[in-house]
Amino acid sequence: MPEQDGAIAATGMGGAMDLAASEATTLERASGGPGGATDTGRPRSLWSDAWRDLRRNPVFLVSALVILFLVLISLWPSAIAPGSPLSCDLAKAQDGPGPGAPFGYDGQGCNVYTRTVYGARTSVTVGVCATLGVALLGSVLGALAGFFGGVWDSVLSRGTDIFFAIPVVLGGLVLLSVVTSNTVWPVIGFMVLLGWPQISRIARGSVITVQQNDYVQAARALGASHSRILLRHIAPNAVAPVIVVATIALGTYIALEATLSYLGVGLKPPSVSWGIDISAASPYVRNAPHALLWPAGALAVTVLAFIMLGDAVRDALDPKLR
Amino acid sequence: MLLEVRDLHVEFRTREGVAKAVNGVSYAVDAGETLAVLGESGSGKSVTAQAVMGILDMPPGRITGGEILFRGQDVLRLKEEERRGLRGTGMAMIFQDALSALNPVLCVGDQLGEMFVVHRGMSKKDARARAVELMDRVRIPAAAQRVRDYPHQFSGGMRQRIMIAMALALEPALIIADEPTTALDVTVQAQVMELLAELRREYRMGLILITHDLGVVADVADRIAVMYAGRIVESAPVYDIYKAPAHPYTRCLLDSIPRLDLKGRELYAIKGLPPSLTHIPPGCAFHPRCPMARDVCRTDVPPVHPVSEERGSACHFWRECLDDRDH
Numbered sequence: 070m071p072e073q074d075g076a077i078a079a080t081g082m083g084g085a086m087d088l089a090a091s092e093a094t095t096l097e098r099a100s101g102g103p104g105g106a107t108d109t110g111r112p113r114s115l116w117s118d119a120w121r122d123l124r125r126n127p128v129f130l131v132s133a134l135v136i137l138f139l140v141l142i143s144l145w146p147s148a149i150a151p152g153s154p155l156s157c158d159l160a161k162a163q164d165g166p167g168p169g170a171p172f173g174y175d176g177q178g179c180n181v182y183t184r185t186v187y188g189a190r191t192s193v194t195v196g197v198c199a200t201l202g203v204a205l206l207g208s209v210l211g212a213l214a215g216f217f218g219g220v221w222d223s224v225l226s227r228g229t230d231i232f233f234a235i236p237v238v239l240g241g242l243v244l245l246s247v248v249t250s251n252t253v254w255p256v257i258g259f260m261v262l263l264g265w266p267q268i269s270r271i272a273r274g275s276v277i278t279v280q281q282n283d284y285v286q287a288a289r290a291l292g293a294s295h296s297r298i299l300l301r302h303i304a305p306n307a308v309a310p311v312i313v314v315a316t317i318a319l320g321t322y323i324a325l326e327a328t329l330s331y332l333g334v335g336l337k338p339p340s341v342s343w344g345i346d347i348s349a350a351s352p353y354v355r356n357a358p359h360a361l362l363w364p365a366g367a368l369a370v371t372v373l374a375f376i377m378l379g380d381a382v383r384d385a386l387d388p389k390l391r
Numbered sequence: 392m393l394l395e396v397r398d399l400h401v402e403f404r405t406r407e408g409v410a411k412a413v414n415g416v417s418y419a420v421d422a423g424e425t426l427a428v429l430g431e432s433g434s435g436k437s438v439t440a441q442a443v444m445g446i447l448d449m450p451p452g453r454i455t456g457g458e459i460l461f462r463g464q465d466v467l468r469l470k471e472e473e474r475r476g477l478r479g480t481g482m483a484m485i486f487q488d489a490l491s492a493l494n495p496v497l498c499v500g501d502q503l504g505e506m507f508v509v510h511r512g513m514s515k516k517d518a519r520a521r522a523v524e525l526m527d528r529v530r531i532p533a534a535a536q537r538v539r540d541y542p543h544q545f546s547g548g549m550r551q552r553i554m555i556a557m558a559l560a561l562e563p564a565l566i567i568a569d570e571p572t573t574a575l576d577v578t579v580q581a582q583v584m585e586l587l588a589e590l591r592r593e594y595r596m597g598l599i600l601i602t603h604d605l606g607v608v609a610d611v612a613d614r615i616a617v618m619y620a621g622r623i624v625e626s627a628p629v630y631d632i633y634k635a636p637a638h639p640y641t642r643c644l645l646d647s648i649p650r651l652d653l654k655g656r657e658l659y660a661i662k663g664l665p666p667s668l669t670h671i672p673p674g675c676a677f678h679p680r681c682p683m684a685r686d687v688c689r690t691d692v693p694p695v696h697p698v699s700e701e702r703g704s705a706c707h708f709w710r711e712c713l714d715d716r717d718h
Contacts, residue, residue, distance in 0.1 A: 282491060283487075283488060284492050284494040284495075286446055286486075286492075287484070287486055287492040287493070287554075288494070288505075289478070290444050290446050291478060291479040291484075291505075291506060292475050292476065292477070292480065292506075293475075293505070294475060297509065301497075301505070302494050302497075306494070306495065306496055386496075
């Protein structure tokens with residue numbers, strides 16, 4: 070990279086300024102005068118740099134491929150899975166792998182492979198929607214509280230305390246047991262309701278830390294407005310912990326959906342979900358372990374992929390690690 | 392007069408009590424003039440500057456009195472919106488540590504360009520071109536290439552140049568430089584100071600140079616204001632102060648500069664510590680450390696005595712101090 074070499078050489082010349090300056094002009098001319106000007110017009114932001122970093126990171130590539138695969142099969146499950154997840158043949162109950170059913174059959178004689186593939190849709194929908202909801206609500210409220218402080222902050226902080234005091238599983242049992250709708254939306258709503266305080270607390274703390282930096286004061290001293298300071302100077306510096314926690318939380322929301330479905334208050338049959346399958350398979354795990362292991366394995370891989378993705382994104386968003 | 396601070400009082404409400412950081416500071420800077428504000432840490436020099444810029448953290452800070460006249464207008468009476476419009480265009484500030492005063496996730500071109508986008512409504516591309524010009528202006532080598540680099544990729548001196556470029560971007564009438572060279576090594580310090588002085592001459596800006604380094608001041612400043620415990624104890628043209636200080640604190644400061652002709656002798660140090668701002672001593676705040684202190688210093692706050700037309704000293708015994716040239 071000749072461009073970067075030039076830059077490093079220029080830094081090294083710090084001692085003899087006039088020399089460095091004159092050499093710089095020659096450098097510039099050498100690189101083609103007006104041509105250099107068009108080069109500077111190319112926008113290069115934190116995000117485009119992060120993206121360049123991510124593309125070279127194997128952890129990101131692996132987890133992104135897994136997630137891409139999950140998204141694709143949740144959009145078009147029939148492309149790779151034969152039959153319907155709801156057409157079951159009791160005669161084949163607990164059978165091992167057979168033609169068209171590489172993962173075998175569960176206690177109801179349903180094709181485990183088909184059900185696992187179809188279950189991805191539920192998990193991905195719940196995970197992504199709950200995380201987006203939590204991240205948006207939590208970071209907006211948390212950032213405003215951290216930025217403006219005072220009464221706002223006190224009200225919000227006490228609010229998060231109240232929500233933190235609600236045990237997730239118990240809260241789910243109480244709140245979701247009264248819901249009759251058998252879709253993912255009540256589950257997602259419940260997760261957003263209980264999940265936002267976690268993100269808002271992190272966003273608030275992160276904003277308060279970043280706000281104390283000199284560059285925020287410098288931006289203020291140079292005439293930037295509240296919204297500009299918050300969006301351009303604080304948010305990009307404060308967002309990394311939120312992204313990391315949100316991606317890790319995404320994994321836990323997928324696991325939580327499975328937990329709630331396992332307990333019978335999340336999704337209920339005939340919905341298809343890994344949690345339902347794990348729950349259904351657990352009584353006869355000794356006779357037909359495959360009916361439990363495949364959906365559980367899929368759940369574990371999915372959760373892991375999102376957590377790894379979160380890690381990779383965090384590293385890419387920190388320019389100091391470059 | 393470009394900027395006139397009149398009898399400014401600032402205090403901070405802390406858990407230990409009310410810290411009186413600034414107690415009646417008055418100073419003035421004209422266009423094209425350099426005023427050096429000198430003082431130890433905690434003497435209120437930075438707080439005064441923050442109050443002038445309007446970036447004081449309130450609360451816990453509070454301006455309890457005084458006026459800040461910028462081109463004859465009291466900025467303390469302006470609305471926040473109007474005040475914000477003044478920052479960057481009318482007055483700008485250079486911070487001590489450029490590494491922490493530059494946003495780490497924005498490349499320097501974006502940060503420099505932001506000034507033009509915010510205040511001049513330029514397109515991103517035009518702003519970027521202006522950023523390169525500015526970087527050239529403060530003599531950053533290979534500006535066109537480096538405009539997309541991040542602050543941490545620059546050396547300390549180069550970062551401070553970028554900071555200066557940012558402050559200069561909209562050619563403000565007044566620049567406040569808060570210890571602009573403290574974080575740099577000595578040779579780079581000299582280059583940065585030279586650059587500042589040159590740019591000030593060229594743009595005919597007023598420059599307030601906040602520092603605790605007397606050596607830096609001598610070359611570039613026109614006037615010096617020495618601060619102690621939130622007050623200006625002596626203000627004078629730079630030549631007069633170096634020739635004969637009219638306040639014992641200034642004298643002590645001058646005596647504690649290492650000098651080549653006194654090699655081998657013990658370096659003078661002012662005894663004691665600067666006072667706690669929550670418990671400023673009664674009378675003259677400097678009396679517990681003053682070699683000339685007498686009874687009256689413990690009880691009476693010294694007014695500012697006019698030593699000459701453009702010189703003042705807040706010492707009861709300024710005459711003695713002035714006469715005692717080689718103590």
